Amino acid sequence: AQSVTQLGSHVSVSEGALVLLRCNYSSSVPPYLFWYVQYPNQGLQLLLKYTSAATLVKGINGFEAEFKKSETSFHLTKPSAHMSDAAEYFCAVSSASGGSYIPTFGRGTSLIVHP
């Protein structure tokens, strides 16, 4: 079984401030982990993914995430927020189940960026 917990349904930051979106996972087997971004009335766009290579993963738009096995965490960060980063962010975990990799999504965190 696998699950994802995203702490905080809303995160509010000022433009230029650090962005930190939290994600904790549980998985009975080594997981693959993903962060997706969703803009209003759009599908989900992949930001970055962890696939058991480097624990610090760099993605698009200046985002990165660090896989910490001891903490079962995969938090998303960005050093300096832009207004264009305002969106819904979803963390997802995927692990092998009978040959298929079915992703499970967290409830999402809405990032609000203030001028």
Add this chain to the structure above:
Amino acid sequence: DAMVIQNPRYQVTQFGKPVTLSCSQTLNHNVMYWYQQKSSQAPKLLFHYYDKDFNNEADTPDNFQSRRPNTSFCFLDIRSPGLGDAAMYLCATSRGGRGLGTYGYTFGSGTRLTVV
């Protein structure tokens, strides 16, 4: 560009009137998924196709059906839409098979369904 295309972007249907949403892909991915996403909630997997093999989630209502006539196309049929079925429906694709779960999932832009 290779992509996942969902049509239409917005669909209005009447209560109880069957409706079909479509998804096509040019990625040649062998796995296709349908998700239901209600406002401010995580996407919820309804079912997926692994090649031609249909995999239904245990809690997906019988009202929801799917067809995959070929690799490129997948359809979501809602036989008798209720007000509670109003949502964004997302189609996604991935490469399947052991060791291939690392590629992630490519999503379409979604179809927003309104039931009146």
